[in-house]
Amino acid sequence: MFGEWRAKINILRICEVDYELLHSIIKKSNIPITKLAECCGISRYAFYKKINGEGEFKITEYIRLCETLGIDIMDTITKEGNVN
Structure with missing residues (x-):
């Protein structure tokens, strides 16, 4: 699953997420927040905190x-x- 991302992981360790863009993409996707949180393996509460920049995604969560x-x-x- 993560094979294609291996080359990008080192870059991700020193980068920052564009949260405005992420919010826009999530809104356009029409995928429920509960489903996105589940796919990341985190609670809905933790997901909201992370997409609002109040916490950081683990690389594996963000890849998912x-x-x-x-x-x-x-x-x-x-x-x-x-x-x-």
Whole structure:
């Protein structure tokens, strides 16, 4: 599952998520938040905190989220930061 992402993981460790873009993509997807949280393996509460920038996604959670949304993970990265 994560084979195609291996080359991107080192880049993700020093990047920051564009949360405005992420919110837009989630809204357009029409996938329920509960389903997205489930796909990430976290609670709905934790998911809301993370998409609002109040917590950080683990790399595996973020990969699962992007796969569920059908987007390339690098499309949501803006600048250097700290994504664990």
